[in-house]
Amino acid sequence: METSQISYTEENYIKAIFKLQEITKSKAISTNDIAERLFTQPATVTDMMKRLAEKKIVTYKKYYGVHLTSKGEKIALDIIRKHRLWEVFLVNKLNFKWEEVHDIAEQLEHINSDDLITKLDDFLGNPKFDPHGDAIPDKHGKMKHADSVPLSSVTKKQSYIFCGVANHETRFLQYLNTVKLTLGNTIHIESINSFDSSYKVRINNKHSEFFSA
Amino acid sequence: METSQISYTEENYIKAIFKLQEITKSKAISTNDIAERLFTQPATVTDMMKRLAEKKIVTYKKYYGVHLTSKGEKIALDIIRKHRLWEVFLVNKLNFKWEEVHDIAEQLEHINSDDLITKLDDFLGNPKFDPHGDAIPDKHGKMKHADSVPLSSVTKKQSYIFCGVANHETRFLQYLNTVKLTLGNTIHIESINSFDSSYKVRINNKHSEFFSA
DNA sequence: CCCTTTTTTTAGATTAGTCTAAAAATTTGT
């Protein structure tokens, strides 16, 4: 890789833009949104966008927001790959709980060594999903697109396999711990209360009640 | 820890001073030596020493060099602990060779999470030595002081257990790979050539020739 | 002991990343 050296800070901006693009489905990303996501000021973002544009990581048009180039997307996917692999390591090998790993992975994702990531991936058994059920991009940036449905859109009283969370908030993850809901569990929908969007469900044959986030 | 936040760069200066103190046995460390070790300029070091002195990490007297305070020493030992634990991880778990791990550990040592290090230490089986035979400080900064002798000071034709290297250069470590000398091996000294400081030795009962570094 | 060499510090500048305040451009509401 002849990549012109990307700083820790730049990597965080790239990741933020990528995540915002995921949400807003490829529209140009606004200065304010990036600033809000990174707890920084819009003026700072403008400066950074100029720098990233010079490095051909984003396309930037004054007053019209930015968009990652394919080079930028590749960098973002690589950071996400590292983040998620480290999360698997922390949970599966070091016995962290799934709600504890985000901040540490946020640091580890910036460690720079292709060899390290290849070996870590092998050590972990080339996992395809992280502890929250998010797909891990492979070294070319490709990731499995899980065909899952959000619980909130469920209308049929049938069984589902719990394969991931959309909400990563610590308190929500801890709540799932208390109801003993774990990735891979079978959820059987027993009844749906459309008034308050709550569900009566059975997790692995134990009765429970579950509220969507 | 209420530690007033130490930057990546500051950590590197602290580690450099610690290592220089180890070599020169507690004399004050000169600006030039630090500069040379970190491939930086003496003027830059002076600036940094003023900052570290303000943070009570070193004692600094103009023109007379610096010395780590106990606070500074504690920080240094913590970084070294992290560095060496990560090296164990890289070699024992990810199958890196001992000459490949330094640069990666140099990055990983700055990851900030007490919980992570505690769990990593446990995962690795609380090792007391890193892959080069250097002692790993415990969480209070205490480390085993191995009672070993350098090969160059050996005068008796007896057996020794190979427990570490003083020279960490990649080429030297690779040389030891080629003669199949591994930590824990038994070295039997068969003859000593005092003229060129070479030894004829037997490693685990295979004949070899070994030159001290 | 003083004059030269070496080491260290000061002074002044630069770059990355950040901020606030003010100006400029875009968007929105009637």
Add this chain to the structure above:
DNA sequence: ACAAATTTTTAGACTAATCTAAAAAAAGGG
């Protein structure tokens, strides 16, 4: 469609970490 509100950019300044060149202090050698 145009005035008001919002968003974005520019301008100017700050901090951490670095540099070079020059000044100051310490060390060394007759």
